[in-house]
Amino acid sequence: MSSEGMGPSAVRDANDVAAWDAEADVVVVGLGCAGACAAIEAAEAGAQVLVLERAGGGGGTSAMSGGLIYMGGGTPVQQACGIEDTPEQMFTFLMAACGPEPDESKIRVFCEESVAHFHWLEGHGVPFKRTFYPEPFMEPPTDDCLVFSGGEDAYPWDRVTPPVPRAHKPRHPGAAGGFLMQCLVAATERSGARTLTGGLCETLVVDDSGAVVGVAMREGGHEQAVRARRGVVLTAGSFIQNREMVMRHSPLLWRCSYKLGVEGDDGRAIRMAMGAGADVIRMDAGEVAIPLTPPRRLMRGILVTAQGQRFINEDAYYGRVGQECLFRHDGRMYLIVDNAVYERNQAGFEATYVEESIADLERSLGMASGVLQSTVGLYNRHAAEGVDPLFHKNAKYLQPLVESPFAAIDCGTDKVLWASFTLGGLHTRPSGEVLTPDDRVVPGLYAAGRTTSGVAAYGYASGVSLADGTFFGRRAGRSAASAHGRFVG
Amino acid sequence: MSSEGMGPSAVRDANDVAAWDAEADVVVVGLGCAGACAAIEAAEAGAQVLVLERAGGGGGTSAMSGGLIYMGGGTPVQQACGIEDTPEQMFTFLMAACGPEPDESKIRVFCEESVAHFHWLEGHGVPFKRTFYPEPFMEPPTDDCLVFSGGEDAYPWDRVTPPVPRAHKPRHPGAAGGFLMQCLVAATERSGARTLTGGLCETLVVDDSGAVVGVAMREGGHEQAVRARRGVVLTAGSFIQNREMVMRHSPLLWRCSYKLGVEGDDGRAIRMAMGAGADVIRMDAGEVAIPLTPPRRLMRGILVTAQGQRFINEDAYYGRVGQECLFRHDGRMYLIVDNAVYERNQAGFEATYVEESIADLERSLGMASGVLQSTVGLYNRHAAEGVDPLFHKNAKYLQPLVESPFAAIDCGTDKVLWASFTLGGLHTRPSGEVLTPDDRVVPGLYAAGRTTSGVAAYGYASGVSLADGTFFGRRAGRSAASAHGRFVG
Numbered sequence: 001m002s003s004e005g006m007g008p009s010a011v012r013d014a015n016d017v018a019a020w021d022a023e024a025d026v027v028v029v030g031l032g033c034a035g036a037c038a039a040i041e042a043a044e045a046g047a048q049v050l051v052l053e054r055a056g057g058g059g060g061t062s063a064m065s066g067g068l069i070y071m072g073g074g075t076p077v078q079q080a081c082g083i084e085d086t087p088e089q090m091f092t093f094l095m096a097a098c099g100p101e102p103d104e105s106k107i108r109v110f111c112e113e114s115v116a117h118f119h120w121l122e123g124h125g126v127p128f129k130r131t132f133y134p135e136p137f138m139e140p141p142t143d144d145c146l147v148f149s150g151g152e153d154a155y156p157w158d159r160v161t162p163p164v165p166r167a168h169k170p171r172h173p174g175a176a177g178g179f180l181m182q183c184l185v186a187a188t189e190r191s192g193a194r195t196l197t198g199g200l201c202e203t204l205v206v207d208d209s210g211a212v213v214g215v216a217m218r219e220g221g222h223e224q225a226v227r228a229r230r231g232v233v234l235t236a237g238s239f240i241q242n243r244e245m246v247m248r249h250s251p252l253l254w255r256c257s258y259k260l261g262v263e264g265d266d267g268r269a270i271r272m273a274m275g276a277g278a279d280v281i282r283m284d285a286g287e288v289a290i291p292l293t294p295p296r297r298l299m300r301g302i303l304v305t306a307q308g309q310r311f312i313n314e315d316a317y318y319g320r321v322g323q324e325c326l327f328r329h330d331g332r333m334y335l336i337v338d339n340a341v342y343e344r345n346q347a348g349f350e351a352t353y354v355e356e357s358i359a360d361l362e363r364s365l366g367m368a369s370g371v372l373q374s375t376v377g378l379y380n381r382h383a384a385e386g387v388d389p390l391f392h393k394n395a396k397y398l399q400p401l402v403e404s405p406f407a408a409i410d411c412g413t414d415k416v417l418w419a420s421f422t423l424g425g426l427h428t429r430p431s432g433e434v435l436t437p438d439d440r441v442v443p444g445l446y447a448a449g450r451t452t453s454g455v456a457a458y459g460y461a462s463g464v465s466l467a468d469g470t471f472f473g474r475r476a477g478r479s480a481a482s483a484h485g486r487f488v489g
Numbered sequence: 490m491s492s493e494g495m496g497p498s499a500v501r502d503a504n505d506v507a508a509w510d511a512e513a514d515v516v517v518v519g520l521g522c523a524g525a526c527a528a529i530e531a532a533e534a535g536a537q538v539l540v541l542e543r544a545g546g547g548g549g550t551s552a553m554s555g556g557l558i559y560m561g562g563g564t565p566v567q568q569a570c571g572i573e574d575t576p577e578q579m580f581t582f583l584m585a586a587c588g589p590e591p592d593e594s595k596i597r598v599f600c601e602e603s604v605a606h607f608h609w610l611e612g613h614g615v616p617f618k619r620t621f622y623p624e625p626f627m628e629p630p631t632d633d634c635l636v637f638s639g640g641e642d643a644y645p646w647d648r649v650t651p652p653v654p655r656a657h658k659p660r661h662p663g664a665a666g667g668f669l670m671q672c673l674v675a676a677t678e679r680s681g682a683r684t685l686t687g688g689l690c691e692t693l694v695v696d697d698s699g700a701v702v703g704v705a706m707r708e709g710g711h712e713q714a715v716r717a718r719r720g721v722v723l724t725a726g727s728f729i730q731n732r733e734m735v736m737r738h739s740p741l742l743w744r745c746s747y748k749l750g751v752e753g754d755d756g757r758a759i760r761m762a763m764g765a766g767a768d769v770i771r772m773d774a775g776e777v778a779i780p781l782t783p784p785r786r787l788m789r790g791i792l793v794t795a796q797g798q799r800f801i802n803e804d805a806y807y808g809r810v811g812q813e814c815l816f817r818h819d820g821r822m823y824l825i826v827d828n829a830v831y832e833r834n835q836a837g838f839e840a841t842y843v844e845e846s847i848a849d850l851e852r853s854l855g856m857a858s859g860v861l862q863s864t865v866g867l868y869n870r871h872a873a874e875g876v877d878p879l880f881h882k883n884a885k886y887l888q889p890l891v892e893s894p895f896a897a898i899d900c901g902t903d904k905v906l907w908a909s910f911t912l913g914g915l916h917t918r919p920s921g922e923v924l925t926p927d928d929r930v931v932p933g934l935y936a937a938g939r940t941t942s943g944v945a946a947y948g949y950a951s952g953v954s955l956a957d958g959t960f961f962g963r964r965a966g967r968s969a970a971s972a973h974g975r976f977v978g
Contacts, residue, residue, distance in 0.1 A: 007927025101740040248770040251590040271926040281737040284773035309798050328817040368878030374863050389857030390796050437760040438496025
């Protein structure tokens, strides 16, 4: 059966491969953070490794990112900064923040081995400064390391476990994803893994037993068959750039103005794996970030829906604000501030209306008479008492909104920057083995990173993708390297 | 390759079938409304049809239902009741109410051929009285026919297209799903289709070209291979009874106390199809009904979240109320009424708290001081003016809540009856052909009903499942019957 031109889910029959054009023990598809770590581990385990990257060079979406890596349980950086953390605390936080119903087996091992993972990264040339930076959520503009990145110090997670920052940025000023990938690509080269760029993996090659034994790729107009003696590892990113897939699984995600991912985040590897029998899970899940902060000061304003009601504690992680607003309020909200609270948003959000009174603002916003006044009145009454019994914003951000003029910043998906990427994908074991809808392993197939559903089932914290990509990428690489060759060509 | 014991997604290789134990042109898996209609159409098209039903008899979840069938565009019942409808109006309504991003190609043909479908059902022995019944959403307790079933006369749909009732109940007192299935099973028998009950379809049989050529089934301890010369039609219900699948695709749905479906709604057919290369879409979508009404009178109360805020027009379709509450407010809400509005709920919902004032009620509910008072105060102020500028409840249900005592009915998922079933499933064409993740047809495979993602992408109206099950079941049966035999045994 020829599958040419039939799409990635039409797998190639190994019997139809006349000759292999290349081979390796382990073939890794995609050279982002997960692919690099898979390649390094597989090579260090003694496997001959070939990495296939469709772009002109390694990096992928990881290289576009801020570079935050979610690690904890007592890393050297946490210790140097006097921050006490344990794997149990980290586990408790992630089980709560990444739900509902996150994958406990993944989160368990992710937390237990997080400190070891930190050392592994440093050992492979990713440096981290021993410093904490107080502004949350995003990467520090400096080369500082540790930040709060998931609302650990805000409601409701501050009630669940002691608030601890866990996002670690490699030692590089500002966004450090590119630097991280420079380090990891260099480590990949040092490991002995070979990399081939510019060729597109078209589909998987599957033998009569259903085992994945290679990939069919196209390079410079020529189709090539690449044999994987031990296994294929799919680490090819999310499907956020595939409009049809997003529309079929999570249409609201498409409303976000910025789809965070390289062009190759088109779900091709997910469809390749489905053709070999893989299941997909939580395909509706998505990270949705809206950079209301920095500055933190704006958390003293209130966020209201199109109706004029509050819906969340404004000091929540901005990814949580984004998810709640998009999935629960259709991506429409306003940030309401007074003159005392207002400060220029770093992402450039501008005041849409400025009025002398809340009543005027309410009218300008076309809200029902009395709603915003009632919302602000109630908030102010409670804020004056230092409490927010509705949504439990931290007392340090509570300040009655009373100083004229008042402003509303329209933060709707159609007005300001919203960044999204998909969190659903292949169902894998913590080992990286890919599962069928009946929880059988697809022999010879492994995956990690945003091609899979990982630590973040639905909820999210910044740094989780690079963390579970590198962490489970390593495990997938090790698993593939240790697999017995199933194919005798 | 033997797939025994490996789960439904491990398809059987046709080369391993030593002999076929039975055969037919078209094999239909599951005898609910979709399977019956597929079988009838296939048989009437001249195909030899075999229906396989795992239970002891036909009926499935369709037989447990109220029997409402969503049809319109000017049916004889609508005409007899003086209700003007057109296929365009029906199309406009469904495109709005079943979104976001529903399948336009399905909704188009579903509306254009709805009147013809009504005649087909009557012609096959399903009678409909020419009457309208004014209480909405559920099946009439009488043998009356037509009801509003999707909030057509409530915000926001009343702004979209003229409000028209379209749910048709077969002429039978009360819940008519069992009666409907009696009629359809009898018609299936008359059509010449054979039915085999009590055997479980284990997996699909697939030939070297990837075409589905039969099913492997287990009956009385024996495995049997059943050849389908033209096609297999999967009409085996939803996956609402499969806890693991629900947890992986739509965990909140599991919170509903009543999973509406027979035991066989375990997603087995979906997994069978995935093994043959099929894609699944919108697996998070679910219908969530909470029978706040009847009586309609209770719509004069207000629904508030756990925080004490209103979130919807209370006269909305109760499936919409359920979805909004479950997916957007974690399945927690209270119905607040005063003495003038209160009336016994027919589903038996009881007042949780009864207090002399709203302030007392707020305290009893553990809500933040002032929120419920503010919500009720604002609602009353607007209701006195005959408007609901927040959520646009129809003026006829607007009545200030002022007569003591006041009551709160806790309508949380853990307190009262919530019924749910899944709406996601196989990706099919309007023809019933099953598609791969790359939109290729899986040769020989067809599907309809809740095994597929149908007319209701996310939103819903009562009667849509029996309607799209019967409608697209017919098309799948016709498609299968007209397919060229692909397998030469």
